[in-house]
Amino acid sequence: MDTIQLLMDGFSSALSLENLLMAAVGALVGTFVGVLPGLGPTSAIAILLPLTGVLEPTQGIIMLAGIYYGAMYGGSTTAILLNIPGEISSVPTCLDGYPLAKKGKGGPALGISAIASFGAGVLGVIGLVFFAPILADQALKFGPPEYFALMLLALTLMVSLSGGSLIKSFLMGAFGYSLSLVGLGPSSGMPRFDYGVSQLMGGFDMISIIIGLFAVTEVLKGIEERRSGATIAKTGSVYPGKEELMKSAAPMLRGGLVGFFLGLLPGCSAAITAFLAYDLEKKVSKHPERFGNGAIEGVAAPEAANNATSSAGFIPLFSLGIPSSPPLAILLAGLMIYGLTPGPVLFEQHAPFVWTVIASMFVGNTMLLILNLPMVWVWVKLTRVPYGIMAPIILMFCTIGAYSVRNSLFDVSTAFLFGALGYLFHKYKWPVVPLVLCFILGPLLEESFIQTMAMGAGNIAIVWSRPISLVILVAAAALLVISILLNRRTNKRVREEQAHGIDVAS
Template identity: 35%
Template sequence: MFDGLIMFGHSIASFATPTTILYALVATLVGLIIGALPGLTATMGVALMTTMTLTLQPNDAILILICTYVGAIYGGSRSAILLNIPGTPASAASCLDGYALARQGLAGRAMGIATSGSVLGTWIGMLFLATLTPVLGEAALKFGAYEFFWLAVFGVVISGNLTGNDPLKGWIAGFLGLFIATIGQEGLYAHDRFTFGYHDLSGGVALLPALVGAFGFAEVLTVMRDKPRDVILNSFDAVIPRIRDVLQYWRTIIRSGVIGTGIGIIPGVGEDVAAWSSYAAARRASKEKEQFGKGSVEGLMAAETGDNACVPGSVIPVLTLAVPGSAPAAVLLAAMLIHGVQPGPLIMVNSPQFVFDVVAMMLIASIAILIYGLTLTRLLVKILQVPQTLVMPVIFVLCVVGSFALASRVFDIYVMLFFGIVGFLLRRLNYPMAPLVLGIVLGDLLDKNLRRGLVLSDGDLTPFFTRPISVVLFLLIAATILLNIPVFHRTAVGLWTHASASFRRAQRPEQPTSRRPHD
């Protein structure tokens, strides 16, 4: 513990330079603007910023990306409160009470609540990031090829199950991503797969152009198709967060922070699920249930705390397992690999200082959003009035330039355009994008560890089902799939209801039988 505090202090000191602070402030502001503009997601922001940080030192580049990530998740609350449109999917739950407060003339108070919840949520997640990463890093040392294979499958399955309304569509998107990851030369013998004679495909599909297309160009097409909404620009009340709002709902803040961090650790789930889960938990525990959806301070606080706590939580599996906890974290993982950082089970052995560098980056980003939330709210609101017809061409140009800058290949621009069109069509068909991204990121992990495991066992599949951790992951995957099949779901619900009723009956004290006295 003491060593961790020393390393954290060293990380803070290393970032206390004018250049680094300027990087953090500018990146957080860019992220906030991206998050505030409807249709521009945190994933797109981190992907575009990654292409612009290729020449920077690794720590500076990762700091810029984390500040962009945190700023974008926070910035989504601006349009959620003023437009009733979530700036990012993570802010969808904030629309319910944030917009209701704005319609009551309390837009300033709503944004103050969002600011305090975002900062406190990031701090709670940051605390877990500092304490859980070393523990999970040690546990991850027990993972071999067999366990990493099932972990990759688990990430795709659970992501498909928890994102979107139809698990089957989520799984289809996830396994489409896994298929895309197999294009190119395989890892052991360099044999071409699914290249169809095109030499440009031999190196595989580059991750960043694919992500820039799926989240950048696809967003451009989506936003340009939809009609803009009017902004509520009533006179603002005070935007300074009220101490009473924080102290009154301290239980909600802690609960939402823990829930958000926990959901962030689950591979591929993301901030939107964290926000809705925190909101639902707050509503169940609240004494003011009837206020939720009508301008509840507690509801808005829960949603904003939960989605922002998910950001540090989603970085935990990135550092310990090299498995992203969310779509933006997937881009962050790719950026770390590009800049020579090797996340995974050995990170606490090879680069323990880097873990606390990331914790310090989260702290700096949270301070930056606090500063902007208290000082620039009125100015940032004006950004929402910028016509989308002016913003989208700029985003498209950045998508093209960013895709080309990675390897100076025109082919990467074609990859970006292709994935942008595919992403747009998938969204129109209500397919979630997070499983697709996670499938592309985890495909390499799954493929290499499947082949490595088969080589180690001479083609025997038995070790995949007999090692303890492998068995647990396999059973979790099987249970997740079976519980989404109606017959098994109804059976499980029936068994659970019967077991619960039996347990309650067993807990009741036995009533003595009354007998009529004999005459």
């Protein structure tokens, strides 16, 4: 009952006129950046994240929610209309979305995608309402060993974020941890890795690194590829007809359930569930031969699964502090800007704020449906803006974004330096998300490790001698095996689809 009351309070805060306006602006801007060819949701959120920093916390978070859903929807738009999946999770959407767009039915495909996203978002909020009190009750039992075990659980994500080479993924994770060490040590207060440079004593700012690795890199990639504005065929009405809705209802439900329940497992990415949902739909269909040639079910199921996984990802994010996808890793950084450190005690310590965030997710999603969908033609036109104009604008936004967090030009230089590094990482296939994830989790890992060792009088065995931390460690081992198996399957499917000519932009 308390939870419902808190959620209602969250809604009353999120639904004020000012906050609604922020949600609307966030959804619009997020969609615009997400729809730009080659810019996936992760880059879109990274570019726009610092812009929310100039607002009050509640407004900033609400705008961030709008940006998140807008960018996710923008990513689906390019997958359907241009056959360019911003992220691997959008590959299954391309398989039938693009053939539909070529037939002039891109509009209904976008409509179904938005409805699936909305439904999955609602499922996520319901899941949070259901799980939050349970987790809040458990929160007080968490001590440093449990947190340390949680950080080890987060390492299982390296498998799903590896993008191919596990060695490279773990090395990038180690690089991320190393970067997080720069600054004052938590135990002695002595500066580490500063080499006499005064700016390094304050450590690296995570937003600068994120902006560099995602946004600046994206611009550099665009220059290399000599990107231009895109040409899109007529989309038709975005409102799906009765027949299309009837055909999509069951696939949406099946995809949503697959996405939601698998999405609860940290390490199970949206790419895995989107492919599983697509393959499942093909298996249960009476006409599997229609798949790949423009079956609306082939859009509904993976989109529902993709979005349900993204929404379900909020549960491990809020409750355990573990982001299960790249956009959620950036969102985690965004929440941390506002002093919210997701984890078991989040619901205990910041209940009103957290429920406003949850309510704002719902508001952002609704905004997308009622405001964004009818405006799809505007986005289609905006994709024709030449890259030569967009790229300098994005770079200037990156500068402001990196500068505004600490009013530091050092952070701007850091963003540009990591932009160049990100370009090299992309070129030689080194995954950057493990770096970002470990950079964010690094201080938490170190703090929990030092406290655990102090509690155990220098004996690490304390971690597996406590029931909750032991359960987390066993879960981490199980998830590692599941992640490896599911990722192998997904990588195989991605290679199959790439062989059929789908170009994954990320």
